[in-house]
Amino acid sequence: MTPRWTTAVLDTQQPGGLAVVRGPDGFLLDDNGPLFAREWIKGQALPVLAEHGIGYLDGEPVYLLELESHTHIQGCRWQGLRAFMLEGDHTLYKVLGYAAQIGTWSREHRFCGSCGLAMTQVPLERAMYCAACDLRSYPRISPSMIVLITRGDEVLLARSPRFVPGVYSTLAGFAEPGESAEECLVREVREEVQLEVKNIQYVGSQCWPFPHSMMLGFHAEYAGGEIVPQADEIEDAQWFNVHNLPPLPASRSIARYLIDLYVARRLGHAEPVLPS
Numbered sequence: 001m002t003p004r005w006t007t008a009v010l011d012t013q014q015p016g017g018l019a020v021v022r023g024p025d026g027f028l029l030d031d032n033g034p035l036f037a038r039e040w041i042k043g044q045a046l047p048v049l050a051e052h053g054i055g056y057l058d059g060e061p062v063y064l065l066e067l068e069s070h071t072h073i074q075g076c077r078w079q080g081l082r083a084f085m086l087e088g089d090h091t092l093y094k095v096l097g098y099a100a101q102i103g104t105w106s107r108e109h110r111f112c113g114s115c116g117l118a119m120t121q122v123p124l125e126r127a128m129y130c131a132a133c134d135l136r137s138y139p140r141i142s143p144s145m146i147v148l149i150t151r152g153d154e155v156l157l158a159r160s161p162r163f164v165p166g167v168y169s170t171l172a173g174f175a176e177p178g179e180s181a182e183e184c185l186v187r188e189v190r191e192e193v194q195l196e197v198k199n200i201q202y203v204g205s206q207c208w209p210f211p212h213s214m215m216l217g218f219h220a221e222y223a224g225g226e227i228v229p230q231a232d233e234i235e236d237a238q239w240f241n242v243h244n245l246p247p248l249p250a251s252r253s254i255a256r257y258l259i260d261l262y263v264a265r266r267l268g269h270a271e272p273v274l275p276s
């Protein structure tokens with residue numbers, strides 16, 4: 001089956017196609033959603049910072065207009081990417097998640113990080129270029145590990161002060177230079193709860209465009225220690241029985257998948273599918 005959405009670098013000199021519009025408050029949307037006829041929306045005198053051709057949706061070319069500032073358009077409103085992740089059509093969320101990462105990168109790479117001069121878009125490549133330094137900057141992706149730690153019928157879940165009240169999730173953290181995903185896992189688990197783990201198994205990965213994480217999902221077994229939550233980062237961490245779980249993260253997150261997968265295996269239920 002042909003995928004409905006494929007990413008591609010498109011020539012912005014070509015007319016036509018569809019456009020998504022991103023500003024400081026998320027994506028623009030009207031009653032038909034966040035995809036606009038490109039020529040029409042470009043005629044609305046928007047404060048466009050950058051335009052990128054991002055791919056094909058059902059065969060139609062799709063472009064991103066990244067705006068300089070907030071703007072009002074009659075009959076339209078703004079919605080953040082998280083709301084599309086929670087409620088929207090999955091393919092549309094993939095389009096917008098990709099657009100958000102390209103928009104963030106393009107906004108943050110207008111100037112060369114080495115010499116400070118303005119950078120230009122490289123035609124037909126997803127890169128910004130500084131001619132003075134002969135330097136290309138590509139979209140940033142930040143590898144992050146995420147792990148479900150288990151002890152028989154119990155799973156270790158924790159709360160960050162940033163979470164929705166009541167929700168508990170798996171431990172996660174950004175990889176640092178010089179470490180493998182497994183080393184990152186061992187370090188983050190020690191830092192966040194002071195536990196030791198064994199039998200580390202890679203489970204799967206997920207793009208997490210908030211703003212540019214690549215989640216590498218693992219399962220690990222408890223090997224020792226008492227839970228000591230990290231000050232400021234971890235509000236609470238507990239062992240929960242698989243029959244008595246607290247409110248969990250959104251169903252499209254790999255955090256939720258890691259929990260659901262373990263519970264399904266433990267209870268002999270059908271296994272969930274990892275959301276891309």
Ligand SMILES: NC(=O)C1=CN([C@@H]2O[C@H](COP(=O)(O)OP(=O)(O)OC[C@H]3O[C@@H](n4cnc5c(N)ncnc54)[C@H](O)[C@@H]3O)[C@@H](O)[C@H]2O)C=CC1
Nearest residue numbers: 142144146172173174175208210211213215253254255256
């Ligand atoms: N898809 C999912 O199911 C989940 C995704 N996540 C994501 O995983 C990522 C890491 O999780 P956290 O616990 O927040 O990380 P963390 O435990 O490493 O702590 C966050 C801190 O890392 C630093 N930081 C921020 N951006 C960084 C970067 N690009 N590289 C290195 N350090 C950075 C900052 O000091 C920040 O306060 C986040 O993007 C988070 O949104 C977290 C949980 C669930």
Ligand SMILES: [Mg+2]
Nearest residue numbers: 171172173192
């Ligand atoms: Mg963390």
Ligand SMILES: [Zn+2]
Nearest residue numbers: 112115130133
């Ligand atoms: Zn430069």
